[in-house]
Amino acid sequence: MVHPDLPPSEPAADGIRAYPMAPLIRFTLLALYLALVLPLPLLAPPGLRPALLGALPLGLVLVLAITSERVELDAKGLRVGHPAWCSWWLRRGWSLPWGRITALTPVATSQGGRVFYVRTAATGKGLAPAWLLPQRVAGFDDFLARFSSHTGIDTSAVGRISPPWTYRLLALLCGLMLLGEALVMLLGIGSAAGAVVS
Numbered sequence: 001m002v003h004p005d006l007p008p009s010e011p012a013a014d015g016i017r018a019y020p021m022a023p024l025i026r027f028t029l030l031a032l033y034l035a036l037v038l039p040l041p042l043l044a045p046p047g048l049r050p051a052l053l054g055a056l057p058l059g060l061v062l063v064l065a066i067t068s069e070r071v072e073l074d075a076k077g078l079r080v081g082h083p084a085w086c087s088w089w090l091r092r093g094w095s096l097p098w099g100r101i102t103a104l105t106p107v108a109t110s111q112g113g114r115v116f117y118v119r120t121a122a123t124g125k126g127l128a129p130a131w132l133l134p135q136r137v138a139g140f141d142d143f144l145a146r147f148s149s150h151t152g153i154d155t156s157a158v159g160r161i162s163p164p165w166t167y168r169l170l171a172l173l174c175g176l177m178l179l180g181e182a183l184v185m186l187l188g189i190g191s192a193a194g195a196v197v198s
Helices: 023-037 047-065 084-090 140-151 163-195
Strands: 018-021 070-073 077-081 094-097 103-107 114-120 129-131
Touching: 018 140, 023 047, 023 163, 070 140, 077 140
Parallel strands: none
Antiparallel strands: 018 070, 070 077, 077 094, 103 114, 114 129
C-alpha cells in the first residue's frame, strides 16, 4: 500500500521513502483539465448542461487520482502505485525487489525526450519484462541516487521526461486561459443582468 501523506523523500517509521508526482506537473495537469472543461457546460446546448455539470466533478476526481501516483523505495525494493482511495479502481501499480532489477533501457519519445524502462532478467519466454521508470516525481535526483545505490545501475544519463520550463509555460498558459474564462463569465453575467434590468 502506498503511504498517503509522506512528503517527498522523507522516510516513514518503516524506512519507506515516498516520491509523489512533482507539484508543478500535478497542478499544471489539474489546471489544464479545468481550463479545457470548465467552459463546456456554459457553451453546451441546454439539454446537455446537466450531464456536463455532473461529469465535470467526476473528471476532476479522475485527474486527481491519476496524478496521485507515487513511488516508494525501501530496503526491499521499488513500488509504484496510488493511495488507497483510488488504487482499487486504477490498478496501475507495480513493484520489484531490488535483486530482480538488471538494467535501464532508454527509448526515444516522439516529442524528442527519452523514457527509461526498468528491466529484469529474461524469463525464458523471450524478452525480459520492462516497467516504465517514473520520471515525473518530486525529489527526482534523490530518487535516482537511491535507485542507483540499491541496484548498482548508473543513472547519470537519466533525466526528467521533459524539462521543467515546458510545465511552467503550460501552467502559465492554463492560468491565462482560466483568467480569460473567468473574465468572460463575469462580463457575460454582468451584461445578462443589465439586459434583465432594462
